[in-house]
Amino acid sequence: MSAALRHCHLASRDHAASLRFYATYFGFRFDATFPRGTAPEATILRAPDGFQLYLEGPSGEPLPPWFHVGFLVASAEACRELHARMQAAGVPIARAYVTEPFASFFFTDPDGHLAQAYFDPRAPG
Numbered sequence: 001m002s003a004a005l006r007h008c009h010l011a012s013r014d015h016a017a018s019l020r021f022y023a024t025y026f027g028f029r030f031d032a033t034f035p036r037g038t039a040p041e042a043t044i045l046r047a048p049d050g051f052q053l054y055l056e057g058p059s060g061e062p063l064p065p066w067f068h069v070g071f072l073v074a075s076a077e078a079c080r081e082l083h084a085r086m087q088a089a090g091v092p093i094a095r096a097y098v099t100e101p102f103a104s105f106f107f108t109d110p111d112g113h114l115a116q117a118y119f120d121p122r123a124p125g
Contacts, residue, residue, distance in 0.1 A: 007052035008069060010113055011059035015043040017110040018055050025082065025091075026071055028053065058111075068106065068114040072123055076103035079119045 012018045022028035022045055031046035040057040047053075073079050076099065083097045083105045094114055095106035104118035 006050065007054060009042070009054040009056050010069075010109075010111065011057065011061075012043075012055040012111050013058045014110060015055045018053075019043065019045060021091075021110050022053060024089075025086065063113075068116050070116040070118060073117055073119050076119045079103040079105070079117055082117050 010018075019028070019030060027048045028045040031044040031052065034042040034044055034054065036042060036057075043055040045053040045055065073082060080097065080103065083093070086107055087093060092108045093105060094108055095104075097103070097105040102118060102120040102122075104116060106114060106116050108114055
């Protein structure tokens with residue numbers, strides 16, 4: 001059996017700020033809202049490749065310190081350029097840009113979620 005990971009749910013205090021962030025740096029766009037009964041509805045964002053982020057309501061539940069989402073970019077140069085754009089815009093950089101074992105850096109989104117941008121030439125693309 002083969003399966004593809006196609007969505008992730010993240011807690012978000014401000015769905016509009018999260019949409020702006022993911023649209024600016026990764027090309028996500030608003031897709032839909034998802035009703036949650038009496039709970040706040042989820043906002044669904046879709047990436048150009050179809051991957052979805054479901055922005056849920058805020059949560060006080062902590063995530064393990066190693067938890068993060070990763071964004072595979074097209075090249076080491078694209079990774080370096082994204083790092084420079086984020087630094088210039090004041091996006092918090094959690095771990096510095098490195099080139100070994102592959103181009104990579106970690107940052108946090110508007111809700112403090114840890115994420116990685118990376119280019120691994122061995123990764124299927």
